[in-house]
Amino acid sequence: MGDFFTTYRDPEILEKLAKKIGDYKGRKINIMEVCGTHTMAISRYGIRSLLPESINLISGPGCPVCVTPVFFINAAINLSSRKDTIITTFGDLMRVPGSESNLLQQKALGRDVRVVYSPLDSIKIAKQNKDKNVVFLSVGFETTTPISALTVLNAKDEGLKNFSVLSANKTVPVALEVLAMDEDIGIDGYLYPGHVSAIIGTGIYEELARKHRIPGVVAGFEPLDILNGIIRLSENINQNNIVVENAYQRAVSKEGNPIAVSKMYEVYEPCDSVWRGIGNLPMSGLKIRDEYKEFDAWKVFELEQKVMEEPKGCLCGEILKGKKKPSDCLLFGKACVPESPVGACMVSSEGTCAAYYKYNF
């Protein structure tokens, strides 16, 4: 087995695949990827600049940062203002705008907000600070949620009384279904998220393909994986092969990871969930079960989950679904820029609008 970092980044093979995509002569197609990390990788490797006009690559609502509702950030800021509270969070959330501020600004004001690499690091912090409440801000899809669940289980085992989790976790399948049904978008094929699939397996995509006649390819995140995934998908679409191909077999199996899924559902259960810019998608979210309520920060601190309206003129909802382009939004590049984002799509540095802003030569 070769070195991962060179094998899947071999410039000679990349050149061949880039040429193959550039030579695409099939019909005009819409491909959607629904993983923030795919959006990031596509941007990082400049893959959009290699695609012909006839392949329209849409970045769907796959970034948990972009789809986290404003009330979550407001609740986190509210908690951080308490003198006896330490907030632990992934770095991704630090610059997400709430109604009036963001966590990075709160940190600058002296609030105890700490970036962690792993939710499990929060346990150590809770043990070292028994006189404080430690709250971990939990966002993410099925790749990350099992780790939040594990953190709760470990906290319970350790008998921690000063730790809780503020959750806004979501699941991908409902969104995939809703988007597939939307005729205005007209998705011809899905580039499936490799690491979510490593957890949930590929069975559900096959159902989706059958029901909505949409082929898909499960792809990894190295540039070879992504280019190969797009080529395989465009070939299947043109040949009308309604199949789901697993092109990330070194990490993804049909069954996925049952241990991770089981731990996830031991702590969490499905619930309705608001996706910023899209609205409520039934049973698309995950909330902490009653048996673990002492670790559910929403309950422990009696926080409100009040849905707020998107700022006037913000087209994020349509952009996240691929129905409109950033340039269609009147706020884009004027009131809404990366340094001071208004809507969800500009918030993440690789959200659709942020990515377009960057590419606006």
Next chain:
Amino acid sequence: MCLALPGKIIQIEGKTSIVEILGVKREVSMELIKDYEVGEYVLIHAGCAIQKIDEEEAIKTEELFRELKELSDG
């Protein structure tokens, strides 16, 4: 939400392991996977091993890509 890297298991210590990626090491939780050994590769995300890397499949994928390399243009 999926930033995960393949790392090599260097040392196992109860429910955690030290894994190595490009010469840097970190302790990660192994509680979401089973049947692993020192020397094997796992996918690391947010301080946790979330899946084992299937070496046979990895080799097959590499061979596939190598074949693509050999293909002549046109």
Next chain:
Amino acid sequence: MSDIITLAHGSGGKSSNELIKNVFLKHLSNDYLLSGDDAAVVEVSGRVAYTTDSFVITPIFFNGGDIGKLSVCGTVNDLTAIGAKPLYLSCGFIIEEGFPIKDLEVIVASMAQTAKESGVKIVTGDTKVVQKNAVDKIFINTSGIGIIPNELNVSGARAKAGDKVIITGTIGDHGCSILLEREKLDIISDIKSDCKPLNKMIEKVIERTQDIHVMRDPTRGGVAATLNEIAVQSNVGIKLFEGSIPVKDQVKGVCELLGMDPLYMANEGKMLIIAPESSSKAILEELKKDEAGADSCIIGEITSESAGRLFMKTITGGSRIIDMPVGDQLPRIC
């Protein structure tokens, strides 16, 4: 003398003098400082370059250096970047009361050592002590003067289409090392800061050829920030080749793990040099003769299109814009 800094040490009286004698002059001794006058008197002629910088780094001791070494290297390298031979430095200390004197001594000794290595003299200084929490342990300001050879004319506005962009070694070492020590991410690595003075190496380059357009050390904000600035100053496009950019494996490993980009990480022992193709070969030859420039290479070129922008040809052959950084990079999971 007590073992911690007190307000008395900054008040100009007996304690201050004791501190100067037993710590500063012990390591930084030279005729200028020993004169005890309020100002140093030096004689220079020619085009004088003059720069200043303040150092507030945390942690103050890190793998590969300390705040003292950094404060000398920073100013020496800024003078070097404008093409000057650094000659004389000043140093001002603002110290929090309670700061251990033995730590101060390590820092001052380190400054002396670095000044010696770069051949500069620290000729004047000042010390203030402030109350607890008014500063974070110790802040240092250095300023410096140097002379620029008459035939040399480097400036951020001089990059021209066709020029090559050279880096004198691997990027991101300092920024990555500090990130790991400061953020407690429990990542185990050998990465150390590349902090070092570059004047002796660059002096040799200038002796060989003066056909150099721009020099700048990519400190805060990394190569990305520095090249963005130059692209705007010179009103040119700058194109990087991803495959050519040298990054140590361990720095790459940390960046992959945390979702960060070495192009945005600080460097304290590297220089960017932009020069015509005709002189690039000679420049690289001279750089490689020095240990500090062993990994020197061409990483990009100046273009006339996309003026004011920095962009990169990625390993896929595609193109990507590299923006000016907005604040510090943060680890991510997405």
